[in-house]
Amino acid sequence: MPRQNEAAFLRSVLCNNEAAAAYCEMLFRISQTLDDLIDKDKPVTDAVLIRTFWEALIELPANPFYRQHEPYLRPLMASALQDWRDSACLERSDNHHYKTLAFVLRDQLTGMVSQCAYLVGGYEWMNKVSLSIRDHFHEDTLEAYLDGFAKPAEPDKEGVDS
Template sequence: MYLDGKQVLYWMKGNASAADFISMVMEISHLWDDLIDKDKPLEDEVVNQCFFDALIRLPRNEFYRKNFDHLNSVMMNSISNWLIANDMERGGGELELNIAFILRSSYVDLITQSALLIGGQAWASQVGKDVRKLTHHEKYKGYLRALDEEKKARQAAAR
């Protein structure tokens, strides 16, 4: 899921530092996913920039620094859920795939929790509904098609 910068800024009620935090985490998350899925070629410059963002820019982000204790725990949980989803996708049956479909997108909790910190619970609930609909717009059948393509790409890369 790639987010429109204006949409993220709206969800963050104009807080540019929060929007930058969200954008960086989404870009880092997607590159990490692409590295693991091996489903598309990645330019060295893109990988280098992403690692620079993860190691240098993200820890210096004002919003993240101010809310580190809260957001870092959410990020840790999101990563754990993504790893679990990957395992379930690769070795599971129908139930595991149903669970993985939702579980793998736990990273969007960072958006909801950032909205909570900025605008309170009612705002977080509104943003959460919007972002979940956007995240799962492909629906389950689309997810299964994409997963099948990723499996084929991983197999081809392994050869």
């Protein structure tokens, strides 16, 4: 998910709210480590794993933006995680439709950024920046995503489903 100008972009759409940007950046790092562990496409070092757990268990819950908006953010995080899990299962199918569903579901953290924009700037601000948020984070096309599957795989009966 990280793009070259991601830090500056986040701060611009989050009204320079440093705690909100830090919250989003932590979510991105945590989700990337989870993705790397499940997809097994990039090795995860012990140091990265320990740092990720530290962020998930210590830093994210202590983040002032998260603490202020936890009743709003936590259900969105739960939904995004479940959507990502479903995506990881669906993309392992040889069914084209399931893979397109996986593409839609795999990155619900983009919606989290739009909701953070709402929390820092209100409804009008969210509507002003939401399309640029989607454009920024969804630069990959469906075709490119589908081309990334060299050979259809069978669904993992023990991995994500467990």
